[in-house]
Amino acid sequence: MESIFTLLHVVMVIINCSRTNGIFCSLQGEAVYPQLSKDGDIIVGGIFPFHKSWEITNVLDFRTFQFSQSLIFAIEEINNSSSLLPGVSLGYKIYDTCSSMAMGVRMVMTLINGNENSTLNEQCTKPAQVLAIIGETHSSISMAIAKIICPYSTCECLSDKRKYPSFLRTIPSDYYQSRALAEMVKQFGWTWVGAIRRDDDYGNSGMAAFTKTAEQLGVCLEYSLPFFTNYSPEKVLRIIQQIKSSTSRVIVAFVTYWDLEILLDVFYEHNITGYQWVGTESWISDSTVARLDKHKILQGAIGLTIPNTTVTGLKDFILDINLMQSAGRAIFTELWETLFKCKYTILNGSEDTTVCTGQEKLSEMESEFTDMSLMPIYSNVYKAVYTLKLVLQLWYMQLPLIQKNVVFLEHLKKVRFKSKEGEEVYFDKNGDPAAKYEIINWQTVEDHYEFFTVGLYDSSFPAHNQLSIEMVPVSVCSESCPPGTRKAVQKGKPICCFDCIPCAEGEISNMTGSIKCEHCYQEFWSNQHRNECMKKETEFLSFEETMGILLTTVSAIGAFMTIIIAIIFFRHKNTPIVKANNSELSFLLLFSLALCFLCSLTFIGRPSEWSCVLRHTAFGITFVLCISCVLGKTIVVLMAFRATLPGSNVMKWFGPPQQRLSVLTFTLIQVLICLLWLTTSPPFPFKNLKHYKEKIILECQLGSAVGFWAVLGYIGLLALLCFVLAFLARKLPDKFNEAKFITFSMLIFCAVWITFIPAYVSSPGKFTVAVEIFAILASSFGLLFCIFLPKCYVIILKPEMNTKKQIMGKVPVK
DSSP: OOSSOOOEEEHHHHHHHHHHTTOBOOOOSSOOOOSEEEOOSEEEEEEEOSSSOSSOOSSOOHHHHHHHHHHHHHHHHHHTOTTTSTTOOEEEEEEEOTTOHHHHHHHHHHHHHOOTTOOTTOBSOSOOSOSEEEEOSOHHHHHHHHHHHOOOOOOGGGGOTTTOTTOBOSSOOHHHHHHHHHHHHHHTTOOEEEEEEESSHHHHHHHHHHHHHHHHHTOEEEEEEEEOTTOOHHHHHHHHHHHHTOOOOEEEEEOOHHHHHHHHHHHHHTTOOOOEEEEOTTTTTOHHHHHHOTTOTTTTOEEEEOOOOOOTTHHHHHHOHHHHHTTOHHHHHHHHHHHHTOBSSOOTTOTTSOBOOSOOOGGGOOOTTTOOTTHHHHHHHHHHHHHHHHHHHHTGGGSOHHHHHHHHHHHHHTOEEEOTTSOEEEOOTTSOOOOEEEEEEEEEETTEEEEEEEEEEETTSOGGGSEEEOOOOOSOSSOOOOTTEEEEEOTTSOTTOEEEEEOOTTEEOOSTTOSSOEEOOTTEEEOTTSSSEEEOEEEOOOSSSHHHHHHHHHHHHHHHHHHHHHHHHHHTTTSHHHHHTOHHHHHHHHHHHHHHHHHGGGGSSSOOHHHHHHHHHHHHHHHHHHHHHHHHHHHHHHHHHHHTSTTOOGGGGSSHHHHHHHHHHHHHHHHHHHHHHHHHSOOEEEEEOSSOSSEEEEEEEOSOHHHHHHHHHHHHHHHHHHHHHHHHTTTOSOTTOHHHHHHHHHHHHHHHHHHHHHHHHHOOTHHHHHHHHHHHHHHHHHHHHHHHHHHHHHHHHOGGGOSHHHHHTOSOOO
16 A cells, blocks of 8 residues: 555665665755654654655645654653663654655665765765664655665565565555455456556556456456556546446556545546446545545445554544644644644735634544544554564664674564554565455445445465455345255245244254255264254263273272282292182182273273174173182182081082082083174174264174173172172181171172162263273272282281181180
């Protein structure tokens, strides 16, 4: 954009370049002094066109004056803060270029050398007087300046880092604006358009980028006419005649608000109305242009503008005339005279001129100066100053002068921060920020224009999502139903009138204006917006989740404790307490308990064919082996008591061979049950789609329920038999009567599995598996603790009780 950008030059680097290229100062004539200035440890330069022409210097440009005040506001805010740049004061020197390329170059040379009273052809060997230059508001002038100091403007050409290595800007390049305009024109269906461009680097470069993108999108230009404010009437007339003779009804205007001041009058004079105008951010959001369009030439105009941004405190600062008075008396006087159309000094023959009293009230007037509609543009100057501040704050004050001159620009290019309004500021490899625009439409409200935001453009988004335009339907009874809803005709009203009913769970509509919702496939479910079917989440007890980790840890602890107890028994296998409790069955029981703990791990993880088969069969066989060992130990206790009675020879009927055979027989019966189950209808992995609507439960289907309950029933039968026998033997006279411990263990075992049945049936999803694992672990720990811990206690802590007399209970009680 021509009038609303920020130019940031890193002079420390550029001066060295200038010397090698042999650039000489050329500040001929009288001394040049800044319009606004303030001393400081570090000086920031500014060049702005306070006047539209160097020939006409009696009309101050309020907009540019506000740009300069944005720069001063940012510097004063930094200086008045004790945390932003402590110990360093920023100053400024701001010059007027009068919209002249020659004046712009001269002001920059003055800033570089600080020699307002320079002599002729003095070589530029003085150290730079300013850290950076912020300005100019014309692309062409910026390019001329760039030739001298290597340069903020919107011209795409200034992104060429080979030509302009130190040029950075806080406003997007026109490259993105041109592409966005072309995409917007295409989206509206305007494929035959005309164009007017400002005849300078800004307009020509911007229109070239627009034309290239438009051709790629299938949009044709009937004409592309150059225009400049100093064109002769004859040249302007030829432009008007070409527009009138054209057939396209859309005009893309790559011009500035200064150009429109002339074009609006010319268009009205030749009665050219009824065109659809497409504008750039240089004029589309300018309320001054809207006020100038008294004949509604631009009615319905649409275009791009910088997103609305407000810098806290900036408006009050700009409108505080007393505060600005201290910044520069001459420019302040000119501002006051221009605002109130009065004069402080009355010249001879000017009796009709109003005298300025200094008491005029700014709050009682409306003017271009009090209009803050361009606040988003002023914020770019503000951001430029804060960009410099950040580099100074984080780096500049910590390095010696030599290093500053070499790498300051590189640090500046890497700046990335958020303003106090939350806007992110950074530069890409070309020194450009991310391009973000709002799309606004001029709509007539009563007798004036109002700007309505109808879309957005963001170059940081994927290409297909960068442009978003809200199309408002006209003259409809009901707006089209969005995706995720369906039409429902309103009772008693025409078919054009309908309500939009959200789709039910499991149903979607992915088109605008759907008359019905479609069901998702079996393994899919509708998302929150009901406009897309998403694959259902699968649920199973995994090793990665908290519950799986906890159960795995407990299983491992149980197996480890079983191994430790087995080691203790093995090391003390010749002691009376181990021998008295049938060491062979004890070791076999410990082995089976270790398997019981480990078989619980087969229930964790994603169900598969082998895991479903393994988990139930391993559980059934290992638990029968365990209960068979306990049952054998119980029978041994009963037989041993009978063997101590006079004339009894019962132990010969249940010696070690018979004990092994009983354990083997009981276990083989369970093996046969499992084989029959696996042969007829084995367990298999199954996707449960009914328990939850929005997710799939991965579980092991039992196959034959009879087989599963037969396995559990057989375990329960053996446990019940063991419990009954142990209960009958609980009062036998041995001091360490193992039947008591077996009774307690079987009581825990039966209680756990009786509780398991209703919990297993009622638990949902993965909690069904967790309940089964809990039952396995609880019953295994019950057997381990009740049968073996008392013996370990005696072996380790009470070795004096590990004698035959103590075991037989023949030691008298004291």
